[in-house]
Amino acid sequence: MSADQASQHDGNEKWELRLYTAGQTPKSVAALANLKRVCEEHLAGNYSIEVIDLMKNPRLAKEDEIIAIPTLVRKIPAPLRKIIGDLSNTERALVGLQLRPRT
Amino acid sequence: MNRTADPARLDAEITALRQRLEEAEDMRRAITSGEVDAFVVGQGGDNQRVLLLAGAYQRYRQVVERMQQGAVTVSVSGDMLFANQRFSDMLGVPISKLFAAPLEAYVTAQDRARLSSFLLVAARNSAVEVTFVQEDGKQLRARVALASFSDGYLTLLITDLEPLRRLGAACEQIAAARGAIDALGRTAGLDAAGRKAAETLGADLARICAQLDSLLEGASAVASHLPSESPSPLRQ
Numbered sequence: 612m613s614a615d616q617a618s619q620h621d622g623n624e625k626w627e628l629r630l631y632t633a634g635q636t637p638k639s640v641a642a643l644a645n646l647k648r649v650c651e652e653h654l655a656g657n658y659s660i661e662v663i664d665l666m667k668n669p670r671l672a673k674e675d676e677i678i679a680i681p682t683l684v685r686k687i688p689a690p691l692r693k694i695i696g697d698l699s700n701t702e703r704a705l706v707g708l709q710l711r712p713r714t
Numbered sequence: 715m716n717r718t719a720d721p722a723r724l725d726a727e728i729t730a731l732r733q734r735l736e737e738a739e740d741m742r743r744a745i746t747s748g749e750v751d752a753f754v755v756g757q758g759g760d761n762q763r764v765l766l767l768a769g770a771y772q773r774y775r776q777v778v779e780r781m782q783q784g785a786v787t788v789s790v791s792g793d794m795l796f797a798n799q800r801f802s803d804m805l806g807v808p809i810s811k812l813f814a815a816p817l818e819a820y821v822t823a824q825d826r827a828r829l830s831s832f833l834l835v836a837a838r839n840s841a842v843e844v845t846f847v848q849e850d851g852k853q854l855r856a857r858v859a860l861a862s863f864s865d866g867y868l869t870l871l872i873t874d875l876e877p878l879r880r881l882g883a884a885c886e887q888i889a890a891a892r893g894a895i896d897a898l899g900r901t902a903g904l905d906a907a908g909r910k911a912a913e914t915l916g917a918d919l920a921r922i923c924a925q926l927d928s929l930l931e932g933a934s935a936v937a938s939h940l941p942s943e944s945p946s947p948l949r950q
Contacts, residue, residue: 633751633752633764633766633770636751636752636766636770637751637769637770637772638749638750638751638752638770639751639752665752665754666764669754669756669762669763669764670758670760672762673758677754678741678753678754679741679744679745679752679753679754680751680752680753681750681752682750690733694740695741695744695749695750696740696743696744696747696749696750697750699749707740
């Protein structure tokens, strides 16, 4: 079984997501709104979102090696996955989160 | 070292490299499609900072450009980096002319030292009142309040105090008229109807005074949601 297959959502594990933002820039705000919508539709409340504002503390970018903002990090389930951008493309966001298989 | 001798390790390396390649490709796609508006730059720790792309500022700038208070960003030495349209209007000077000009150049000679000191030691939420000199030589009394300080630049909010001064003067005039009418009402020989009229007028003026006082109070608070260095001249 590959790592990708192993990380497919099994419906029980609580997802832990971390969204890196830069204050309330348009892309950061859009990313948070899009993320909440995707999570509600596909994870049914079985998730937590931690928002880290790098404008307030840029040093926190180091932990997940963040370069571009906004960036979403899927901490759990493993393996760690990063999705860069405002998540406006739902299909790409779902593939990135491995909630949908890559076509 | 023969790295190819261990297939499991090779698989792990390929998987890690593939993931990094995907991330790099994802970043390229996100940047070229305009899905990001900020970057983290600097070599770790305290050197790291966030750089915003121009578009990220746009909506904020629209608010600042339309607000009714003057806003200006200056260096600690007082050179203007940015000024909004309202501040430009207050001085009667085009924005392009304000860029990189010293703020002190638009302040009366007697207030320049106070402004310089304020720029050097101002704490957030502190304010100072100075008189600006407009392009045509007219003077404008204003409150200069420090909104933020970062990277060696101060963002100042400038509030024109003239409307408040005029409101205060109107209050004083009405208070004086009320006093005169009260005195008239006490005049000997005034008939009952006259006294009643004076009493009614006095009561009306008292109400207007109270409303104006309340308005003045609110306007002063809006003008400087910040502590003033001294009581407003309107309250003296």
